[in-house]
Amino acid sequence: MWETDVPLATLTRYRIGGLAPRFARLETMADLLDAVRSMDGLEYRVLGWGANVLVSDRGVSEPVLTLTGEFDSVLLSEHAMEAGAGAGLPALVGDARRGSRTGWEFLEAVPGSVGGGLRMNAGSVDVGVWDRVLWAEAATPAGELIRMSPADARPTYRCVDVPGDWVFTAASFEAPAGEAEEVHSAHVERRRQKIESQVYELPTCGSIWKNPGPPHGSAWEVVDRAGMRGAIHGGAQITERHANFIANLGDATAADVLWLMSETRRRVADTEGIWLQPEICLWGFDAEELDSVGAAA
Ligand SMILES: Cc1cc2nc3c(=O)[nH]c(=O)nc-3n(C[C@H](O)[C@H](O)[C@H](O)COP(=O)(O)OP(=O)(O)OC[C@H]3O[C@@H](n4cnc5c(N)ncnc54)[C@H](O)[C@@H]3O)c2cc1C
Known part of the structure; x- marks a missing residue:
């Protein structure tokens, strides 16, 4: 088995x-x-x-x-x-x-x-x-x-x-x-x-963040306003088509995705005064990594 x-x-x-x-x-x-x-x-x-x-x-x-x-x-x-x-x-x-x-x-x-x-x-x-x-x-x-x-x-x-x-x-x-x-x-x-x-032609995990709701709107809107649409780190990119998707461009590591998530969250806190919460499930990360993206340990 x-x-x-x-x-x-x-x-x-x-x-x-x-x-x-x-x-x-x-x-x-x-x-x-x-x-x-x-x-x-x-x-x-x-x-x-x-x-x-x-x-x-x-x-x-x-x-x-x-x-x-x-x-x-x-x-x-x-x-x-x-x-x-x-x-x-x-x-x-x-x-x-x-x-x-x-x-x-x-x-x-x-x-x-x-x-x-x-x-x-x-x-x-x-x-x-x-x-x-x-x-x-x-x-x-x-x-x-x-x-x-x-x-x-x-x-x-x-x-x-x-x-x-x-x-x-x-x-x-x-x-x-x-x-x-x-x-x-x-x-x-x-x-x-x-x-x-949405993005189907590249590997993604669906929507990264939960929608923060009124008055901020959808997660993609706050990510966009924070200037992160299209941002690339290593092999991962916040997609141009949908700012709540992070794609694996081919050789992305989990660390690349986590960096984009953590940077987005920090910038959204600056622009909107809110901390985004992840919608995706994160497996195998340590407490500090989880904390950097707002996930429960
Ligand atoms: C392109 C794209 C578009 C998407 N669009 C949407 C959308 O419109 N709406 C939406 O809600 N989601 C969307 N998603 C996310 C995803 O499709 C859903 O979350 C889906 O339910 C995940 O199912 P899965 O089997 O892949 O679960 P996994 O990713 O394998 O697991 C997700 C969670 O479910 C748990 N789990 C899996 N199977 C079981 C089980 N048998 N019993 C108990 N727990 C279990 C896992 O432990 C994990 O916690 C999208 C994803 C992509 C890539």
């Missing part, structure tokens, strides 16, 4: 980061429950598609788990979609579009797994996946399976109130039938907007 010294750069969308000393690709529920029980109080991390994770150049010290095999299924029924946590959000959205199910265009062009989507409450500014959840299931470190409702998980913007060491395994989502033409054009339009305004 366990592989050693696995390069996380190959498993994250950013293509950045060092090694995981122990890495398990878990294909069955029995494998997952065995793996979490075997941790015996030791901390571990769960990797989905790595579309929202920046891994340190030094890698991580904790074992890393990822879900595949039986966790990859998506099943469309009359009014719902049931998906394993290893399935892709694009598969969910594609099934909704092809099956003419209404209310799923908000997730068009959002990369990631269902498990990562549940943990991050992925979505648009107004709608998150938890707005569609009927139930979700997670494995606890003790190897118990807990089924929860949105009321239990208390989702907020890009966040859920579910212990960080619980591993989402599956969820059922509402998927009511809609009018085929309307569903199709809503998806096409949303995808067009995303591809036009």
Whole structure:
């Protein structure tokens, strides 16, 4: 089950980061429950598609788990979609579009797994996946399976109130039938907007900062006003198209990305009097590095 010294750069969308000393690709529920029980109080991390994770150049010290095999299924029924946590959000959205199910265009062009989507409450500014959840299931470190409702998980913007060491395994989502033409054009339009305004042709991690909200506006606006749009450090660049994205131009290190984040945060504090908070997950950094970008240790 366990592989050693696995390069996380190959498993994250950013293509950045060092090694995981122990890495398990878990294909069955029995494998997952065995793996979490075997941790015996030791901390571990769960990797989905790595579309929202920046891994340190030094890698991580904790074992890393990822879900595949039986966790990859998506099943469309009359009014719902049931998906394993290893399935892709694009598969969910594609099934909704092809099956003419209404209310799923908000997730068009959002990369990631269902498990990562549940943990991050992925979505648009107004709608998150938890707005569609009927139930979700997670494995606890003790190897118990807990089924929860949105009321239990208390989702907020890009966040859920579910212990960080619980591993989402599956969820059922509402998927009511809609009018085929309307569903199709809503998806096409949303995808067009995303591809036009965000960065898909280079490795990124999606939006770096949480939106600070009124009166400051969106994160990209404050980064822009701080004069950081287009800034380059080493192999990383705050993209010209979207100032809340930092791209890997080819040979970026995590240190390059962290430098741009820390410099942006400092300048935004000067221009706006606020400290930006990261939306991305930072793995393997020390307390000082995390503090420099406003992330909790
Ligand atoms: C080009 C681009 C566009 C994006 N656009 C959007 C957008 O519009 N809206 C949006 O919300 N996000 C967006 N993102 C960010 C990303 O797509 C989402 O955060 C997505 O949910 C990440 O899923 P993942 O499987 O890649 O998670 P990962 O990046 O692998 O992990 C993210 C977090 O989820 C945890 N996690 C992963 N799987 C599980 C599991 N099974 N159980 C428990 N925890 C788990 C990880 O431990 C980590 O804390 C974008 C990213 C990119 C690169």
